[in-house]
Amino acid sequence: MYGVIAYLNSESEQKINQLRDGLVKEGIVGHGMRPHVTLATHPEVDIESFKVSFQNYFNEIAAIPLFFPSLAIFLNSGTLYAAPTKNSELTDFHLRYHDHFKSEINQQSLYIPSHWVPHCTLVMDLSHEDVVKAFDYSARNLEPFHATIDSVALIQLTYEADICTDVKDILTVELKKS
Structure with missing residues (x-):
């Protein structure tokens, strides 16, 4: 499986x-x-031709400004994340990608436009008790912040028994400075 991720x-x-x-220091x-x-x-994609399409697509895309004002969790997942405001630039950036590559997108994915919850995972695979502790620590130690998506990467994920065991960066494209 391949993923497309936007680096901050x-x-x-x-x-x-x-x-x-800080979370690690708190145990x-x-x-x-x-x-x-x-x-x-x-x-699955034909990786060599997809890399060319991916590079060509993102070469002309400008960096995307974000604002992260909140924390949240995904239910029953052990995942805590920072949530950006779903502004028009971010929504358009996401929709245009899905429209352009619609024939190669996993339509059952949680990342399709109708299901997408934009987020930046802070920590995952926690017990319920540790999610509560992580949320409390993060709420006390993380202020709302501005960020920029300044590059996008194509990654390859390897799974064994529904558990991701390896992540490899295949290609990273720097976005144009806005």
């Missing part, structure tokens, strides 16, 4: 990584990838 600017990544370090240990917002998943 370095200052925002540092802010999230500092929060994650709250979960998993989390490099800070990002997921745009789509693709079951």
